Amino acid sequence: MGRYTDLPTLDIDFLKPARLSFDTKGGGLEGGRNGLGESVTIETSGGGVLVGSYESCFIQAREEHEYINWVAAWMNSGVRFMNVPIKSDWMGPFPVDSRNIPRPIIGGIPHSDGALFADGAGYSQTTVIANMDAAALNAGKITLRIYGAARNLRWSDWFSIYHPNKGWRAYRNWDHTDPVPAFETIDGVARAGQRYTLSLDRPLREAVTQGTRVEFARPRCVMKFPPGFTLPWEVQGFWRASPTLQFVEGF
Incomplete structure (x- = not known):
């Protein structure tokens, strides 16, 4: 493989x-x-x-x-x-700014002392983070937990999963359960979010373990x-x- x-x-x-x-x-x-x-x-x-x-x-x-x-x-x-990357910035469960434009990624984040890099740039990070439960190869349904979402997931949402060997693979869901509360500590930060079970548009490309990363901002696929x-x-x-x-x- x-x-x-x-x-x-x-x-x-x-x-x-x-x-x-x-x-x-x-x-x-x-x-x-x-x-x-x-x-x-x-x-x-x-x-x-x-x-x-x-x-x-x-x-x-x-x-x-x-x-x-x-x-x-x-x-x-x-x-x-x-x-x-799939440039699906306009769609997705992202917070919106004062102009009602979705913000999948936040930029200009300084160092811990408040300073930026020499060229004026800072760090960047996604506004929404997610991970999933363990799932088998060719699974048609997955369970994931999402934090920082500004709305419930919809059928239009693209996302990608980071497989251990197959790398980034992009998916869509065509059905999902109603969300239930989810609580988790990630990188030392206690987070409250939602848990869903999603039906995938195509089977999972590779088995994944508990806590596998899921990305909604600029979902990527090996191509x-x-x-x-x-x-x-x-x-x-x-x-x-x-x-x-x-x-x-x-x-």
Whole structure:
């Protein structure tokens, strides 16, 4: 079994895509027709495969051209992988700011003495944290605990699970139980949140242990370029480029 941990993560903010698309494909097979002539679908045991794309990225600065060329050098072989974040900031159980805009990540956090880094930047952390109970390979349901959420979970929520060998894998839920109170001490901090049992859109990619990390902010998935796709370096006038990146879940 391949190991897909410790991979680089695509810096999607740096690429500034104009459009994104993520989908789960191939979850069922045509199983013939019944006596009424109706199509019968057979669900595959592994579920569908995640596919995605970021289109019409805005590339102009020298560093942006350098970065897109590095991504191509790393990924064009089709045998190397990277963590691709799903930029689902607008959705999710995140707190909102004064403009009613969700805040999945807080930045500008100083050191313990109140100082920032030399360039004025600080640390960052997610506003919502979550972990899950132990679950077996190909589990269709999981139980998780979530803390810091501004609302109950919904069917539209994307999240990712950090598997011990398969690395980050992204999921959606299509049904869930009503939340019940959850209490836990994490990193020495007592937290109160909610516990849910979720039905996954595709089976769990690998067995996980109690307390496995679950991420709702920028959920990530191990992905590679699909067969036949490469990322060429193409430049227009004034050093403008608008590359499109396509991805398929890596195995």
